[in-house]
Amino acid sequence: MKAENEKYCVNCGEAIDARAEVCPKCGVRQPTEYAETQHFHAEPAPKRGLNxxxxxxxxxxxxxxxxxxxxxxxxxxxxxxxxxxxxxxxxxxxxxxxxxxxxxxxxxxxxxxxxxxxxxx
Ligand SMILES: [Zn+2]
Incomplete structure (x- = not known):
């Protein structure tokens, strides 16, 4: 079961601590909340408007x-x-x-x- 302060490993799917940077089971680095936020903002915005x-x-x-x-x-x-x-x-x-x-x-x-x-x- 996945508790509130847990997330699933992107590699093996094991429920791990939400703050974990590396999965303790398979050792694969997890995308951090920060990186996800950055990625979201990095989405190419539609070009509009004259400079x-x-x-x-x-x-x-x-x-x-x-x-x-x-x-x-x-x-x-x-x-x-x-x-x-x-x-x-x-x-x-x-x-x-x-x-x-x-x-x-x-x-x-x-x-x-x-x-x-x-x-x-
Ligand atoms: Zn894992």
């Missing part, structure tokens, strides 16, 4: 450059150094800004921490 940060980065790249201000999106994503450089060079005469727009739009643009900013959350 707000991506949208803001894209808009900050496109909109100010229309009036000749480039690199605002780089400040927003923590790339201050290249942001200043971009501002001073007018986005590399627009070419650099154009490249960044393409990079952002195609999910290849990375922030200062090297994390890709993609359109979906």
């Amino acid at each position: 707000e940060r991506w949208l803001i980065t894209l808009l900050l790249c496109i909109l100010p450059c229309i009036v000749g201000i480039n690199g605002i999106h780089r400040f927003y994503t923590g790339k201050i150094g290249t942001g200043v450089l971009m501002l001073l060079t007018l986005g590399g005469c627009g070419i650099w800004t154009l490249i960044d727009i393409i990079m952002i739009a195609t999910n290849q643009y990375k922030d200062d921490d090297g994390i890709v900013i993609s359109y979906s959350e």
Whole structure:
């Protein structure tokens, strides 16, 4: 019989202590409650929703450059150094800004921490 503080061994099916990490009968390691919880949370969540940060980065790249201000999106994503450089060079005469727009739009643009900013959350 399985008591309340017991569980069944994943290998041999013997009722063992619920807190046991290893089955005393067959010696097989048991999945812990913690691991099960982690596994549950690790289930791939359905991808939905537009990444707000991506949208803001894209808009900050496109909109100010229309009036000749480039690199605002780089400040927003923590790339201050290249942001200043971009501002001073007018986005590399627009070419650099154009490249960044393409990079952002195609999910290849990375922030200062090297994390890709993609359109979906
Ligand atoms: Zn066992």
